[in-house]
Amino acid sequence: MQGRVTKLLLIVALCALGLAVACAPTPASPAPGGPAATPAVSTGPKVLKMARNAEPFSPFVPWQIDDNPALFISVNVYDSLLRTTKDGMGVEPGLAAKWESTSDGLTWTFTLRDNLKYSDGSALKAADVKASLDMARGGEKSAWKDNYKAIKEVQAPDDKTVKVILSQPYAPILSVLAMFCGAVMPADRAKATDTKDYDVAAAWKTQGSGAYYIEGWKKGDPIVLKRNPNYWKGKPAIDEVRIEYIPDDNTRVLKLQGGEVDIIDFVPFSQIAALSAMPNLKAQTFTIQQTAFIILNTEKPPLNDPKVRQALNYATDKDAIIKTVYFGQAEFMNSPIPKGTYWDKTVPGYKYDLDKAKALMAGSAGAKGFTMDMQVRSGNTNFANTAVILKDAWAKIGVTVDIQTQETSVVRANYREGKFMSTPSAWTNDMNDPTQIVNYAMRGGASPFAYWTRYNNPAVNDKITKADLEQDAKKREALYAELQKTYSEDAPLVFIAYLGATAGWQKYVDGFVIDGMSYYRFEDVKLNK
Numbered sequence: 001m002q003g004r005v006t007k008l009l010l011i012v013a014l015c016a017l018g019l020a021v022a023c024a025p026t027p028a029s030p031a032p033g034g035p036a037a038t039p040a041v042s043t044g045p046k047v048l049k050m051a052r053n054a055e056p057f058s059p060f061v062p063w064q065i066d067d068n069p070a071l072f073i074s075v076n077v078y079d080s081l082l083r084t085t086k087d088g089m090g091v092e093p094g095l096a097a098k099w100e101s102t103s104d105g106l107t108w109t110f111t112l113r114d115n116l117k118y119s120d121g122s123a124l125k126a127a128d129v130k131a132s133l134d135m136a137r138g139g140e141k142s143a144w145k146d147n148y149k150a151i152k153e154v155q156a157p158d159d160k161t162v163k164v165i166l167s168q169p170y171a172p173i174l175s176v177l178a179m180f181c182g183a184v185m186p187a188d189r190a191k192a193t194d195t196k197d198y199d200v201a202a203a204w205k206t207q208g209s210g211a212y213y214i215e216g217w218k219k220g221d222p223i224v225l226k227r228n229p230n231y232w233k234g235k236p237a238i239d240e241v242r243i244e245y246i247p248d249d250n251t252r253v254l255k256l257q258g259g260e261v262d263i264i265d266f267v268p269f270s271q272i273a274a275l276s277a278m279p280n281l282k283a284q285t286f287t288i289q290q291t292a293f294i295i296l297n298t299e300k301p302p303l304n305d306p307k308v309r310q311a312l313n314y315a316t317d318k319d320a321i322i323k324t325v326y327f328g329q330a331e332f333m334n335s336p337i338p339k340g341t342y343w344d345k346t347v348p349g350y351k352y353d354l355d356k357a358k359a360l361m362a363g364s365a366g367a368k369g370f371t372m373d374m375q376v377r378s379g380n381t382n383f384a385n386t387a388v389i390l391k392d393a394w395a396k397i398g399v400t401v402d403i404q405t406q407e408t409s410v411v412r413a414n415y416r417e418g419k420f421m422s423t424p425s426a427w428t429n430d431m432n433d434p435t436q437i438v439n440y441a442m443r444g445g446a447s448p449f450a451y452w453t454r455y456n457n458p459a460v461n462d463k464i465t466k467a468d469l470e471q472d473a474k475k476r477e478a479l480y481a482e483l484q485k486t487y488s489e490d491a492p493l494v495f496i497a498y499l500g501a502t503a504g505w506q507k508y509v510d511g512f513v514i515d516g517m518s519y520y521r522f523e524d525v526k527l528n529k
Contacts, residue, residue: 015264015392032434045239046527047496048509051152051252053266053379054408055219055245056145060203061193062183063136066143066448067412068428068518069245071180075519076225076241078208079232080182081110081129081162083172088516089432091178095124095209095232104492105169110162117230119213124184126156131187132162143448144181146439147431150468169471172433179431180519184209184462211236211523225522239528241378247379247408253504256281262509262527266522267502268381269327275504283504285329286514287340289429290501292330292375292382294390294494300421303372307364309491313350314357315397316390322497325385330497335484336441337488339498342434342480347488349495354396361397369398375415375423383424386496415452426499427451430520434480438464442487455492 014445056070060080065071081096096110116124137148150170155163166173176182185193186207192198204217209232212225225241244261246252252264253271258277267283275283294312300309322330331339332348361367370393376387384405391401401422406414414420430436440448443464444456460483469478488495501514508529514520 001312006262012418044145046237048238048241048263048522048525048527050241050243050263050265051246051255051259052243052264053245053247053249053252054377056223056414057409059193059198059200060206060214060217061141062132062185063139063142063144063181064193065181071430072520073214073223073225073243074179074183076212076350076353076521076523077206077210077214078180078185080178080180080183080212082178082429082516084175084178084432084517084519086513086515088429088503091174093176095129095184095340099174106166108166108173110164112160112162113232114160116232118209119228119230121230122186122207123291124186124209125159126162127159128187128190129184129520130154130156131190133182135190135194135205136182141194141198142181142256143239144179147176147179147181147436150176168469169474170411170469171315171473172431172435172468173473175431175433176435181430181434189429211521212241217363231523233523241477241522242430247377249379251314251523256504256506257469259506260447263503263505263512265501265503265514266380267504269329270381272329274329280507281504282507283502286503287502288499288501288514288516288518289340290426290499290518291333291336291428292386292424292493292497292499293333294386294428294496295415295420295423295425295451295453296423296492296494297415297418297452297454298492299418302365302370303304303421305365306490307360308366309494310350310489311357311360311364311366311397312394312399313491313494314353314360315393315399316350316352316494316496317352317393318496319352321386321389324389325382326497326499329498333495333497334488336487336493336495337431337434337437337480337484340429341432341436342477344481344484345445346481347484350491351486357397366398369400371402372402372421373402373404375404375406375411375420377411377424378405379408380424386424390494416448418449425451428501431516435468436468438480438483442483452491455490457486457490460486473516 054069055066058065058070066257080089080094083094085092099110101108120410135156137145137151150166152167153165174465206214211231213228217223222242222244227236227239249268255261256264274285275281296303318332335347374387377385380475387403441451445462463483470476501518505512510526510528
């Protein structure tokens with residue numbers, strides 16, 4: 001039995017090695033008679049070329065965004081009152097230069113910076129902030145309104161002052177206001193996004209206050225970010241950022257090696273060391289609050305039986321996946337929330353225990369075995385390799401995994417509609433407080449249906465509400481500890497690993513950083529060529 005696992009892991013490892021070999025660069029020939037010539041310094045527009053792994057999926061409206069590709073673009077185009085610090089552990093000024101609260105913690109007053117303008121030169125006013133926050137917290141199409149439920153009212157008494165009135169003191173309010181989904185659009189545009197006939201395509205012609213703006217985009221084309229001459233932090237050094245979408249990991253790496261692009265993200269873990277060893281490239285893993293797991297549709301029998309879901313967890317050798325898929329650059333995931341505020345290290349998680357998995361299956365609704373689809377996004381090497389390992393591992397407890405590789409948009413549409421049984425996925429915190437992940441990934445009953453698992457535990461829902469409103473830090477910590485324990489035991493996910501974010505770039509690119517929330521902004525990036 002152990003030999004079959006070892007053999008499979010070896011095959012996956014050799015496949016990964018094969019990709020790395022296929023990507024090995026052809027050494028450049030030295031210039032005859034002396035050292036290579038120094039490249040001429042470019043005097044034309046500074047254009048940064050990037051290859052990303054997936055196209056945006058959501059409407060390009062801050063509070064309607066529900067996918068990382070759109071999110072990563074939005075933070076370069078729009079700005080919010082506050083920002084999360086680069087280490088992901090605090091907040092810092094954004095559009096607001098300063099803020100203060102009343103002694104009872106119910107009213108927060110924010111003062112906007114002087115002379116804030118949108119990319120078209122029009123003035124950004126407090127009324128725009130109010131309209132945008134009202135859409136984020138109450139818009140019919142907002143995907144994030146649960147995060148704003150403590151806000152009773154937003155006021156704009158003058159052009160530079162924003163007052164946020166709370167229904168009761170709310171500990172994570174500053175973290176919430178630093179989230180991307182509270183970014184500011186002009187008031188008329190913000191209100192229009194909630195209308196029934198809103199033109200989603202028009203949203204890609206932006207009018208934001210971020211470092212860049214977009215003149216329009218349609219699926220299949222690169223996204224072009226143009227420098228905002230009115231950016232409040234000053235003009236970015238890069239005139240234009242051109243982002244093309246290459247879903248295949250290996251193709252992106254080849255484009256970087258061939259000099260066709262300046263930056264790629266989602267570098268396979270297997271290739272970080274090889275790329276960093278090249279004289280003209282750099283690659284690394286950044287520390288972020290991210291998890292990798294398998295989403296289980298808890299409405300599909302026999303996955304509606306918690307014993308089946310627990311058995312799948314125990315039958316998953318996480319250490320083998322971490323070693324083989326993530327090349328050791330990940331950690332065992334014991335809890336449903338990432339390692340950050342209120343993460344509970346005492347949650348035991350599901351260490352590999354095949355005997356326990358078999359015993360649970362024998363007493364479950366899946367005792368006779370069953371077939372389960374696993375929908376995998378095309379081009380994602382880590383998800384594909386994980387699926388291969390799980391297919392072999394879960395066969396040992398009578399589960400036949402039908403791996404279905406599909407376009408990302410198809411996988412997303414299917415899990416939103418509940419047309420799936422399992423799919424590999426990942427989560428990254430967007431704020432430095434667990435209120436976001438518990439509301440998105442654990443609260444059931446409405447979209448996004450506990451991260452599309454359809455899990456719905458009323459006791460968990462109630463506890464999430466209590467934790468959001470609790471002001472005492474120790475009591476909040478205790479509530480989050482209970483949530484992590486209950487959710488872990490109910491197991492709507494197969495918990496796998498805590499991950500970092502990877503990227504690779506040409507060495508002439510300076511200042512590129514993926515921050516603790518996995519965002520990257522191009523405002524501080526330079527091209528030294």
